[in-house]
Amino acid sequence: MSNAVTDVLNRLPKAISDRLQRGRNWVLLHLRMRLRYVAVVIVVSSVLLPWLGSQVWIDPVVVGGQLAVPLVSQEFFSLAFDPVILLGGTGALAVYWRFGQTEYQLRHRLYEDIMLVPLADADDRHGDPPGSKRAVQFEMDRSVLVLGETGSGKTEAIKVLAHQLQADPDEAFVIFDYKQDYQAFFPEDDIIRLSSRDSTVTWNVFNEIEEDGDYDEIAKAVFAGAEVDNDYFTNAAAQVLADVLRLIQLRAKPDEIPTNVDLIGFVDTVDVDHMREWFVAEDLSSKKHLPDGVEASSNIVSILEERVKAVFRDDFGEAGTFSVREYMADPRGRVLLLDFPIQQSASVQPIFRLLIDWSIRFGLDDDRGSYYILDEFAALPELDMLERLINAGRAYNCYAILGVQAIPQLRDTYGSDKADSLLSGLAQEIHLRVGQGSVEYCRKRIGRERVERNVGPDEDDEWLVETDENDIRVFEDYPIGEDTLQNFEAGRGVVHTPAGRQHGRLYLLDAINGRLLPADRPGLAARLWSRLFNRTQRQPALEKREPEAPPQLEERQKD
Template sequence: MALIDGLGNAGPAQQTSTQDHHIRGTAVEDATDPVVQQALWQSLQPGQLQMGFVPVPFRDEQQHFLLAGAPGTGKSLTLKWLLGGIQRRGEKALVYDPVGDMVSLFYRPGFDIILNPLDQRDAGWYPWGDLAQHELASFAKTIIPDPQGQADPFWSMAGQAIVQALFRHCKTIDEVLRLAVMADQDELKAVIQKAGLIGLVGPDKTFAGVRATLAAPLHKLGALRNVTLEEYAKGETFRIKEWVRNDNDRRWVFLLSNKSQFETLSPLLTLWTDIVVRAALSATPSPDRRIWLSLDELPSLGKLAALGPAMAEGRKYGLTAILGLQTIQQLRQIYGKEEASVLYGLPKNRLILRINDQETADEMSKELGEYQRRRVTTSVNQSTNQSISRGTTLGGFGGGLGDSLLEGAFGSRNTTHTMGTSQGSSTSESLVIERAVLPSEIMQLPDLHGYVKTGGETCRVILPVPNQPWVESQPQHLPAKMRQMPWER
């Protein structure tokens, strides 16, 4: 009689493998390997610019640059590489320098221009030489900005009206300051009346309050050297519009400041940048012209109303912007959400370094793009079945021939092992759309590591560091004393 003594099952074993196949969208190339970096460096054509060793196609230069990253991540390092290449090519540039490090590296004494009335190297500027009558309204808004939020717009509008009237009537800064601050009320109102703006300054009882709001902004404007019309006629000051329109004038213009000077100079820095942008848009279109705008820490300049249109149409006027920023919020506070989106969406050439802000990292992740892939998943299932049977045959005396005595007397025992294996597989496919670079990846980048997007390619990069430090051939600042105001003499 045979009895099944036991059944066994080793259980299924499953192996799963996944393969991803890129279909379309952003493909991030790894350019961090030293061998790849060397190959990229050697591929640079004469005069070609690079970001993170990656060459920027000449045809894409006029579609602007965006350098985004937290302090210390490598924005300034990359800007120095770009400006060095631009200067070697002999092209003109406006360089906003809120620190002074670009002046120390690239300023050429006796050739380039520094605009900063608090620096001994200031070239001097005569406002009436660069401001037409129809531009005085936008000029006044630069000096006295429109209010933000729910603030009453009357006070700023009235102040702007007085500034317009003063600059229509006067021909020197000292004359503007004297009328605004020192003249009696009737004399000042007569000037405003002559300009046809008296209706904007309110009744007599509010006029004194409006006039009081002028003191602080005009004190900043008073930092300018008191250039006379005769000095201007002799060419003793710098003329911004002439510089923009003269394609043979390849000088660089540095808008220089530092932290201690910035509050005083900020309206002038914004004004000068705005004049350059508007002058470029009013110039004759030329495919051969090249004017570079280097605007690191862009939000600190305040609102440049003409910047967006200038970047959108800049190609035909030869205008190329290099924008530097730390967070999207800074830009939105100045321009509003929609206009800020336009500004940081325009540059085609991008360097994205570590971003410490979640929202900005998310926006930059979106800008780097998405990709679609086909994911193939294969599963293999294998199971093993096992059975064991044990049997006993009962016997007696007189067993047959060949049987041993014991087998004949007590019967025989036997054990049987049975094993079976089964296997099956399944394959599934799915289409997956994902960000090419996650926001968390951007936020975790080490210093000098980032992503470059240019020429239709996206690469992970390490920024090149010069073998020898750049030589600061010029002092960052040569402080000059603030001049005396008319009422201080």
């Protein structure tokens, strides 16, 4: 037998089992999506049909004048629609609803590499965005930007996308919840809520530390975004804090992990002289920042004390065990909700920034999927890991959905160059209503098009391309007006993919829940027809990807 035939035969069982698996998932998904209707039909039938069965007798068909075969007998009705059996069936459905695979688990299994942006009143399709007019497809392996000013519908759009992300038990799902928008979005049991009040877990900064460099990273993070009078003092205070953390760990009993309470207690009670003594005893490098008899030493220590007390407050100042590091290693189907307390925003910002950065860092550390919903992340001081998440995330299965109010806000936080680099890494975007400051960015993304307009002979326009003898002039102009971009109603916007864009109004999640399937999937009849007669392949769900360079592992720096 030739090699090719053996090859095909070897692959056959796997191909068949993949097909069967997909078919099973497809059936389960449809059952799942229509479960409530199935339950209603069963309950109604269980009440009505036994009665109907006793009322209606369907005439037996007489075969050859002798043998009478009842088409549907009374016994059949009363047995098949026996209330006990039927209520049991409904119960089984309820059990499946509660414990079976969720709709999005099934959907994700079937269409694992796409996300849909379902649109109403869709028009102005440009280029060839994958998917259809009514549901543009995003690829799962690239991060998404949702841009829009307050009230434009960012959060609602993000929810539609988040609903389609996988929450496989071993995939981490991290949400930065700036305005308490996502609390009710996930089942309460699945949420780990971390905040300065009413947290469901208590965070321990010492549990985040894995290697020596982490002390410095954390200390630096605690001082991020601090109002600085004097750079030298602040930097020195950060270095001293790193050594304070080291010292507390060194002085803890073996096998004991100190807590945030120990840290606060330490900075509260220990004076400069003791600190210096201990630093010298343990040969910690920041002893150089605390020379004896110099006022600067106590200044540095008081800056440190003030900062630690401001940042590690309320729940963050309790003795706990939770760490983002452990969550990322073993999410167990839970969602990590970083619930930002807006009223104390300035003081707790550094912790939130640290928690997000840390979650990204550990997400990029292994190949399991991790998802980041960072709505209004530009309200936090600059995230160190964001650029790597956007640009290298796909190699490590880390995907972000980013919500931003305005491009200038992003530039303020990240600086122009970095903001541009972040934006250029984001090829999938939803632009909702924007303010003046973002219009230019949106227009650039849309690009100019040639339009024909009949104008008077003297009209002068810098974008005029050519004029013909009938005074029809061809301009290059933006196809969507500046005013239009600034006046979209809530939920209306332009969906950009690398291949093209589509304008429309996004559905609210409630309106599409349970009905979200890739729109380009033809019905069964159409598929059979094309199989039998056209013999053409249906359009692949996704644009053909450029052959991709293998992930560049060597480029990855180990922090």
